[in-house]
Amino acid sequence: xxxxxxxxxxxxxxxxxxxxxxxxxxxxxxxxxxxxxxxxxxxxxxxxxxxxxxxxxxxxxxxxxxxxxxxxxxxxxxxxxxxxxxxxxxxxxxxxxxxxxxxxxxxxxxxxxxxxxxxxxxxxxxxxxxxxxxxxxxxxxxxxxxxxxxxxxxxxxxxxxxxxxxxxxxxxxxxxxxxxxxxxxxxxxxxxxxxxxxxxxxxxxxxxxxxxxxxxxxxxxxxxxxxxxxxxxxxxxxxxxxxxxxxxxxxxxxxxxxxxxxxxxxxxxxxxxxxxxxxx
Amino acid sequence: xxxxxxxxxxxxxxxxxxxxxxxxxxxxxxxxxxxxxxxxxxxxxxxxxxxxxxxxxxxxxxxxxxxxxxxxxxxxxxxxxxxxxxxxxxxxxxxxxxxxxxxxxxxxxxxxxxxxxxxxxxxxxxxxxxxxxxxxxxxxxxxxxxxxxxxxxxxxxxxxxxxxxxxxxxxxxxxxxxxxxxxxxxxxxxxxxxxxxxxxxxxxxxxxxxxxxxxxxxxxxxxxxxxxxxxxxxxxxxxxxx
Numbered sequence: 001x002x003x004x005x006x007x008x009x010x011x012x013x014x015x016x017x018x019x020x021x022x023x024x025x026x027x028x029x030x031x032x033x034x035x036x037x038x039x040x041x042x043x044x045x046x047x048x049x050x051x052x053x054x055x056x057x058x059x060x061x062x063x064x065x066x067x068x069x070x071x072x073x074x075x076x077x078x079x080x081x082x083x084x085x086x087x088x089x090x091x092x093x094x095x096x097x098x099x100x101x102x103x104x105x106x107x108x109x110x111x112x113x114x115x116x117x118x119x120x121x122x123x124x125x126x127x128x129x130x131x132x133x134x135x136x137x138x139x140x141x142x143x144x145x146x147x148x149x150x151x152x153x154x155x156x157x158x159x160x161x162x163x164x165x166x167x168x169x170x171x172x173x174x175x176x177x178x179x180x181x182x183x184x185x186x187x188x189x190x191x192x193x194x195x196x197x198x199x200x201x202x203x204x205x206x207x208x209x210x211x212x213x214x215x216x217x218x219x220x221x222x223x224x225x226x227x228x229x230x231x232x233x234x235x236x237x238x239x240x241x242x243x244x245x246x247x248x249x250x251x252x253x254x255x256x257x258x259x260x261x262x263x264x265x266x267x268x269x270x271x272x273x274x275x276x277x278x279x280x
Numbered sequence: 281x282x283x284x285x286x287x288x289x290x291x292x293x294x295x296x297x298x299x300x301x302x303x304x305x306x307x308x309x310x311x312x313x314x315x316x317x318x319x320x321x322x323x324x325x326x327x328x329x330x331x332x333x334x335x336x337x338x339x340x341x342x343x344x345x346x347x348x349x350x351x352x353x354x355x356x357x358x359x360x361x362x363x364x365x366x367x368x369x370x371x372x373x374x375x376x377x378x379x380x381x382x383x384x385x386x387x388x389x390x391x392x393x394x395x396x397x398x399x400x401x402x403x404x405x406x407x408x409x410x411x412x413x414x415x416x417x418x419x420x421x422x423x424x425x426x427x428x429x430x431x432x433x434x435x436x437x438x439x440x441x442x443x444x445x446x447x448x449x450x451x452x453x454x455x456x457x458x459x460x461x462x463x464x465x466x467x468x469x470x471x472x473x474x475x476x477x478x479x480x481x482x483x484x485x486x487x488x489x490x491x492x493x494x495x496x497x498x499x500x501x502x503x504x505x506x507x508x509x510x511x512x513x514x515x516x517x518x519x520x521x522x
Contacts, residue, residue, distance in 0.1 A: 239361075263361050264361075272363060276363060277293065
């Protein structure tokens with residue numbers, strides 16, 4: 001299973017933080033998550049090399065890069081989804097509100113409620129729309145009454161921009177919705193457990209342009225309420241939805257900065273070649 | 281950051297960009313030629329050559345439109361980023377500026393018949409030298425565009441001062457001439473306007489250079505200290521756009 005090497009003690013990591021801060025915290029606003037010197041190995045193969053990034057509350061952060069660059073792998077470190085891969089090994093420091101998320105006492109189920117995730121393919125449970133949303137609050141004991149649960153379901157669906165479309169058929173199956181609606185249902189499901197961070201791994205790659213636009217609009221609306229990190233293949237999407245962009249290449253973080261700078265005047269030649277379509 | 285020169289994965293994008301670069305080179309070449317032809321027409325008092333300059337301005341106008349159309353289309357269809365985006369924005373602006381340079385050359389050519397009586401430039405004998413420098417600035421600014429050469433662009437911007445100095449000098453001698461020869465004031469005024477046209481051509485070459493600098497570096501060109509120009513307050517009102 002995943003293990004966190006003890007090599008980066010807290011005192012070491014704080015000095016690292018100071019020296020690396022200017023390069024990696026391309027953000028304003030309160031820090032939500034920090035990552036320092038993160039390496040990820042799949043068996044012998046190193047998938048992520050020494051990546052340090054700060055995620056702030058007020059900015060949507062986009063990870064871009066060619067297939068296999070490690071952006072999804074890195075995203076999955078942020079709520080320990082890599083724990084599910086037996087040969088994966090994560091080292092380095094990753095904190096959420098200053099807490100080491102790989103610390104032995106960290107409750108992973110609780111962590112994944114605080115750091116929710118939306119996947120490439122919409123994956124609603126084969127249950128009713130209502131139960132899809134109510135599932136998380138129920139297992140985390142967030143509602144003490146039916147009314148309270150109803151309230152969470154409604155608020156979550158409203159925040160995900162889906163309420164108006166489904167309020168009359170909450171008992172219909174979630175899987176009967178269109179692809180775009182299913183994805184918004186998954187976002188509502190993540191929101192329902194009141195997370196602090198929402199990770200999105202290619203959330204629009206299976207959707208048509210209209211459904212994509214709705215998700216992008218939703219990301220705008222959710223910005224500031226949750227720290228949002230999105231992995232996308234679509235550079236235009238990164239440019240549209242994010243305020244900070246990180247470019248990954250072959251497992252390394254090539255450049256991290258203000259999105260408008262990255263797309264108009266990147267510092268690194270590799271970034272430039274990728275975003276202008278000269279890659280490979 | 282120097283351009284890596286690598287091709288785009290989508291080859292049609294390179295085709296569009298190369299076509300645009302070709303058209304910018306062409307509009308630049310035509311404008312430069314219009315300046316030298318107009319000045320030759322003035323010096324030799326060649327009315328036919330002057331008419332040619334006026335007629336050929338249409339080609340420059342057409343080129344500007346074609347450049348703008350293709351730039352617009354390329355931005356819409358290729359969604360350019362970073363240096364590609366900067367180059368296309370620069371192309372869009374440069375085509376407008378160079379078209380204006382063509383207008384100034386045409387404006388000079390239109391004054392040729394009016395300066396018919398003397399066949400001489402008299403107090404404005406420095407005009408041909410001034411014109412040579414202004415043409416060179418136009419040529420070098422477009423050369424800088426073709427080579428993505430920010431240093432050459434900076435140099436063009438600095439050399440514009442020479443054109444400005446020429447203008448100040450011609451302005452003074454023409455004013456003195458007017459005072460001494462009141463009967464020739466009309467003709468002398470035209471010489472003054474021609475000097476002003478050349479001065480504006482220098483300014484527009486600088487505008488092109490600024491765009492080249494921006495496209496190459498991603499930041500605006502540092503401000504040049506222009507110093508004081510005693511004739512600033514006496515500029516002719518704008519509005520000779522054609």
